[in-house]
Amino acid sequence: MENNVKKTAVLETGDRILRLLECFTADKPEWGVTELSEQLGLYKSVVHRMLVTLEHRGFVSKSPVTQKYSLGIKLFELGTIVANRMSLRTVAKPIMEDLCASTGETVMLMIVDGLEGICIEKVESPQSVRYTSPLGKRVSLHAGATTKILLANLSPDKINKIISSGLQKYTEYTIVDPSELLDHLQTIREQGYCISSNDFSLGGMGIAVPIRDHTGEVIAGLSISGLEFRMSKITDQLLQQCQNAAELISNRLGGV
16 A cells, blocks of 8 residues: 555656646746746645756756746757757758768767757768767867857856866867966857867867857857868868858758
8 A cells, every 4th residue: 555655646746747847838938936836736835846856957947037947958868859859950950961971071069058068969971080979978168169169159157157167178289278268269259160179189170160049149059070180171161161051050040
């Protein structure tokens, strides 16, 4: 009898959490605690505890401005079903495939999650010696072209928070001095792209540009990544190709 009671209690709790998550839709992506309490018919204290738990696990995130909650990136990491429905990936994938075919190098799509970057899509180079990164891998934002284009477009407070958390030195070329990094990020913002070599892995090179949504906000970074000895010979050409691809993706997402 006791086991049945415990099982029922667990199922009820799980059902409540799933009902809460199902409240988040395209038409209503953000919810406050009071709104959810009224929608679900639950006490605010109960809803608050569920949201705090979900936020701790990365399933929801809380806006510091509105104090409302939205779905977190953890849902993407759970599986390809959610990932395949992400409009960014759906729009970007065929364009990335074309870019990979025309350049012969690996093309990656990365977003910011918390204080790190995460690769959400990639098309690997067909060459026997190539640069690659696992899907879903979390990386520091201060080293590498794709991550630095994202870091450069974050708010000053977020940038300072990332710097304060510590800057790991991956190679002798990694910028770990805060003042030098801030100057470098300012240059990236002004020129609208990032070309980086050897600061994350020796012999590697990346060319990255931002992808913007309909509001003009940078939502992702698109990059061509490969070996420096190949890419350095045609940097200008690769940059133009990467910019054209990013512009096409942004336009299809409603960007300007």
